[in-house]
Amino acid sequence: MPPTHPLNQEVSLSVIKTACSNCNLRELCLPLGLSLEELERLDDLVSTRRRVKRGDHLYRAGEGFDSIYAIRSGFFKTDVLLEDGRDQVTGFQMAGELLGLDGISTEHHTCNAIALEDSEVCAIPFSRLEVLSREIHTLQHHFHKVMSREIVRDHGVMMLLGTMRAEERLAAFLLNLSQRFTSRGFSHAEFYLRMTREEIGSYLGLKLETVSRAFSKFQEEGHIAVQQKHIRILNVSGLKALMNHQR
Amino acid sequence: MPPTHPLNQEVSLSVIKTACSNCNLRELCLPLGLSLEELERLDDLVSTRRRVKRGDHLYRAGEGFDSIYAIRSGFFKTDVLLEDGRDQVTGFQMAGELLGLDGISTEHHTCNAIALEDSEVCAIPFSRLEVLSREIHTLQHHFHKVMSREIVRDHGVMMLLGTMRAEERLAAFLLNLSQRFTSRGFSHAEFYLRMTREEIGSYLGLKLETVSRAFSKFQEEGHIAVQQKHIRILNVSGLKALMNHQR
DNA sequence: TTCTGTGGTTGACATGGATCAAGCCAACGC
DNA sequence: GCGTTGGCTTGATCCATGTCAACCACAGAA
Numbered sequence: 001m002p003p004t005h006p007l008n009q010e011v012s013l014s015v016i017k018t019a020c021s022n023c024n025l026r027e028l029c030l031p032l033g034l035s036l037e038e039l040e041r042l043d044d045l046v047s048t049r050r051r052v053k054r055g056d057h058l059y060r061a062g063e064g065f066d067s068i069y070a071i072r073s074g075f076f077k078t079d080v081l082l083e084d085g086r087d088q089v090t091g092f093q094m095a096g097e098l099l100g101l102d103g104i105s106t107e108h109h110t111c112n113a114i115a116l117e118d119s120e121v122c123a124i125p126f127s128r129l130e131v132l133s134r135e136i137h138t139l140q141h142h143f144h145k146v147m148s149r150e151i152v153r154d155h156g157v158m159m160l161l162g163t164m165r166a167e168e169r170l171a172a173f174l175l176n177l178s179q180r181f182t183s184r185g186f187s188h189a190e191f192y193l194r195m196t197r198e199e200i201g202s203y204l205g206l207k208l209e210t211v212s213r214a215f216s217k218f219q220e221e222g223h224i225a226v227q228q229k230h231i232r233i234l235n236v237s238g239l240k241a242l243m244n245h246q247r
Numbered sequence: 248m249p250p251t252h253p254l255n256q257e258v259s260l261s262v263i264k265t266a267c268s269n270c271n272l273r274e275l276c277l278p279l280g281l282s283l284e285e286l287e288r289l290d291d292l293v294s295t296r297r298r299v300k301r302g303d304h305l306y307r308a309g310e311g312f313d314s315i316y317a318i319r320s321g322f323f324k325t326d327v328l329l330e331d332g333r334d335q336v337t338g339f340q341m342a343g344e345l346l347g348l349d350g351i352s353t354e355h356h357t358c359n360a361i362a363l364e365d366s367e368v369c370a371i372p373f374s375r376l377e378v379l380s381r382e383i384h385t386l387q388h389h390f391h392k393v394m395s396r397e398i399v400r401d402h403g404v405m406m407l408l409g410t411m412r413a414e415e416r417l418a419a420f421l422l423n424l425s426q427r428f429t430s431r432g433f434s435h436a437e438f439y440l441r442m443t444r445e446e447i448g449s450y451l452g453l454k455l456e457t458v459s460r461a462f463s464k465f466q467e468e469g470h471i472a473v474q475q476k477h478i479r480i481l482n483v484s485g486l487k488a489l490m491n492h493q494r
Numbered sequence: 495t496t497c498t499g500t501g502g503t504t505g506a507c508a509t510g511g512a513t514c515a516a517g518c519c520a521a522c523g524c
Numbered sequence: 525g526c527g528t529t530g531g532c533t534t535g536a537t538c539c540a541t542g543t544c545a546a547c548c549a550c551a552g553a554a
Contacts, residue, residue: 082406102398105398110399110402140377152349157405158405159329161452196502228502228550412510443531444531455531456511456532456533457512
């Protein structure tokens with residue numbers, strides 16, 4: 001229960017007020033391409049914020065679905081659990097990306113979404129999004145594009161899991177992270193991993209030892225500098241070349 | 248160029264007339280849940296049929312996107328090509344399923360769709376589908392569900408590629424095919440594979456020899472009977488058990 | 495400071511599936 | 525008929541990655 005101190009209330013109101021129209025992620029996120037007036041209509045919809053502490057679930061597989069979530073800050077993973085106890089990380093999501101699209105299909109979430117650092121998301125009630133996207137064509141079209149992009153991304157992961165060897169997978173993973181950090185205005189060459197080696201391995205279909213060895217190898221070869229979770233990419237084209245070392 | 252013989256024209260017109268409202272796939276396909284009147288409006292949109300001969304492309308990666316396709320009859324595969332020449336089958340599609348959703352994201356197709364037997368598809372101009380789905384809420388919602396289902400399916404494949412061993416993958420694949428044939432009113436226990444061992448292997452991230460060996464093993468163990476592309480499933484629960492033989 | 499737990503690294507060894515190679519089978523053209 | 529071709533099967537061998545195990549590094553608690 002948050003304090004109702006007048007100052008706090010004012011702050012929280014002003015935060016709500018700045019929803020999408022003032023969010024510096026709007027070019028990466030759902031509002032892409034909307035006019036100012038349209039943005040304000042979207043603001044009405046995206047009024048609920050939710051903080052998720054590191055390690056907490058945003059939602060769990062099996063829970064009823066009613067909202068998708070836009071990540072305002074922080075970092076998430078999604079994972080799927082098989083009946084026999086095996087699980088796999090299906091993705092890592094960062095600011096500006098959407099979570100929960102998998103739940104539309106059955107009205108239930110089909111994976112877990114877990115914060116890898118303290119995070120904040122905007123909840124977007126899905127039925128209201130459908131109503132609004134009937135009225136704002138740009139929003140409708142962009143939402144379709146976002147869903148489609150997710151399908152294309154998944155095909156890329158399938159490709160990676162189906163045809164690449166361990167080092168190629170890790171190189172592809174690092175280049176992908178780097179590219180996503182870049183488009184958020186961060187350094188493309190230096191970043192902190194929010195996930196463990198085990199989580200990377202799960203995502204890439206590898207064991208954590210294999211991931212660790214590949215990191216070491218990349219470092220020996222001068223492609224990257226690794227210190228725990230701190231990564232510096234020294235040689236982008238070297239990594240790209242590694243990705244094509246076909247078997 | 249089709250002949251313009253009056254009789255032919257009449258036939259083709261009557262075929263067009265029967266579009267969605269009379270199609271026996273409508274409960275599996277886009278029209279699911281629409282009223283009769285809504286169905287007729289969808290018919291207007293889905294007026295173009297296209298025959299695709301075995302081995303021909305329905306579309307190619309890189310081509311401009313303007314329509315999605317509903318499979319009326321036949322069988323397709325989609326595959327993705329990497330710059331370095333590697334490729335992977337990303338899915339097999341059968342009657343009632345949609346093709347082309349990947350193209351929405353960039354307005355270009357990102358994979359190839361190839362008929363594995365002589366097939367027929369209904370082309371659905373995407374921008375007109377967006378217009379209509381603004382007016383028919385059921386259509387809008389169902390389309391979203393279909394896209395979401397594709398994402399969930401892809402997660403399943405990622406799971407398969409990331410955590411399962413060869414025999415588990417093939418067992419999962421056969422059970423999935425069986426289930427899809429069943430929901431189309433065909434035998435769940437007996438069917439013809441439309442794809443080669445190599446294509447199955449590509450989809451499952453295995454070499455064709457491994458696929459072949461797994462088929463032989465399943466046969467020895469009495470789970471299935473294989474004769475070339477003809478498969479009979481003798482022991483469903485045996486196959487299901489195989490899927491959980493964790494490593 | 496030490497203790498404890500979590501995550502990471504590295505080595506030695508095992509193994510599942512890839513690779514290479516030979517041969518089989520069914521369909522098709524001549 | 526016979527030869528050819530594409531797809532499939534099977535065997536022998538190899539190797540990338542998994543497995544098991546020891547140890548290290550750092551963070552937080554006592």
